Amino acid sequence: MEGIRYYNRYTGREEREQVLGEKYLQWIYGTSTGRAALHVLIKRGVFSRLLGWLKNRPSSARSIHSFVEEYGINMEDSLKGMGEFKHFNDFFYRRLKPGARPLAGGEDTAVFPADARHMGWERADRIKSVFVKGQSFDLPALMGSEALAGRYAEGAVVLSRLCPTDYHRFHFPVSGVPGPWTRLGGPLASVSPYCLRRRLAWLWTNKRNLTLIRSELWGEVAMLEVGATGVG
Template sequence: MDIYYIERKSGKKQKEIVAGNKFLEWIYDTKPGNTLLEIFVKKKLFSSIYGKFQELSFSRKKIKDFVGNLSIDMTEAERECIDEYHNFNDFFARKLKKEARPMSFDEEHLISPADGRVLAYENLDKDKLIQVKGSFYTLEEFFQDKNLANEYDKGICIVVRLCPADYHRFHFPDNGIPRTTRRINGRYYSVNPIALRKIMGIYCQNKREITLFESDSFGKIILAEVGATCVGSIIQTYKTGESVGKGDEKGYFKFGGSTVILFLKKGQLKVDKDILLNTKLGLETKVNMGEVIAKKN
C-alpha cells in the first residue's frame, strides 16, 4: 500500500519512503503475519530486544544504508559524519544544529513539537476521535481519565506522526511549565498508516506518556507521546515544574516510528487552513519542528 502526504513547502503530493515496508505489509496483511503480530511483535519483549540490539556497537553498520535509503540530510545534524556515532540508537536520536529548525517566537503562534506528518481536527467529539478514515477511538480510552476527557471535549487534536527517517527529538510548542508525565503501559503496534487502518484504537492500545503543559499563550495543553513497534524507549529530558522556552527539548524516541499528539481546549487557537484542508482530504501535511501549525484566536 502506497502512502502519500503533502510536502508543505511545495504543496506537492509526495510518496512516503517506508522503512521496512514489506515486513509491515506481511505482518498486518497476512494471516501468518497477524499471528506473529499478536503472539510476539505487539508485545514489549520484542521491542525491548530489538531496542537493545540498537545499543550495541555493531549496529553502527546499519547507519550508512539507513541514511542513503531514506535520503536523510546529515548536514542538519550536529555530528554530520556517521562515523561519530557509537551505535544506531545514538544516531537515531541525533541532535540537530539550531539553525536547521528555525521557529517563530511570536506568542500567538503554536509551533510543531516535532518533525513529522500532521493531521488536525477541530471541535472534537470526545466519543469519536478519528484514528484514520473509518477507525475511531475515545478520549477517555486514550487518557484513561473521564474528567480529563470531558475537559477537552469539543477541543482540538493535532497528531504528528514521526517516520523512521525523521528527526526523533520532540520539543515544547510554547513557553510554559510542564507538569508530571503520566505513563500508561500498553502494546507496541506500528503507527504507520498500514497498521492504523487494520488495528482499531492503536493510540489507546499502545504505550503512551501524557504530560499536562501549562502554556503561556494557549492555556492547558496535553502533550502525549505514543510508542510503537521497535521503539525501545520514550525518554523525557525536561524537569517537572521548571519553566521552559518555546522549542526547548522535551525528550526523544529511541529507534522506531512514533507519534506526538497535542490536545487543546475549545477556543484556544485556530489550526492553519492548509493542514485542516489536507486532513479533510485524508492527507497528512509534512512539517518540521518549529514550523507554525496554528495561531491564537
C-alpha cells in the same frame, strides 16, 4: 495494500512516503500468520527492548551510511558527522545543529512538536472517523480518563506521526510549565497508517505518556507521546 501518501507543504506536491520495513508491515498487519506473530511477540515490550539492545551495539553503526543513502536523510543538519556515531541508536536520536529547526513566531505561536506528518482537527469531539470509515476516535480511551477527555472535548487536536527516517526528538508545542507525566497503555504495535487503517485503537492501547503543560497564554495543553514497535 496501498502506499502511504502525504502532502509535502515544502514542495507543494503529494508524495509517497518511503516506509522502513514496508514488506514486513504488510505481512504483519495484512496476513493471518503476521497477525499471530504480532500478538505473540512483536507488540510485546521484550521485542522492542531486544531491538533497542541490538541497535545499541557498536556493530550496528555499519548500517547508518546505507540507511542515510536509501532514505535521503539530510546529514548537514546533524551535530555529529557520519563517522562519529557510536551505534545506530546514537544516529537515530541524533542532536541537530543550533538553528536547524527555527521556531515560527514568538511565544504566542504554537508549533509542531516534531518532524512528522501532521493531521489536525478543530475540535476533538467532532472527529468522526480517521483513516477508515467505521473506526471511531475514542478520546477518553486515548487520554485514559473520561473527566480529562471532557475538559478537552472542544479543544483542537494535532496528530503528529513520526516515521523511522525522521529526526527522532520531540518538543513541547507551547511555552509553559509541564506537570508530572502519566504512563498509560501497554503494548507496542506499529502506528503506521498500514496498521491504523485496520485498527485505529492502537493509538489508545499502545504504551504512551501524558503530560499537562500549564501555559499563561494557552491555558492547559495536553501533550501525549504514543509509543510504537522498536521506539517505545
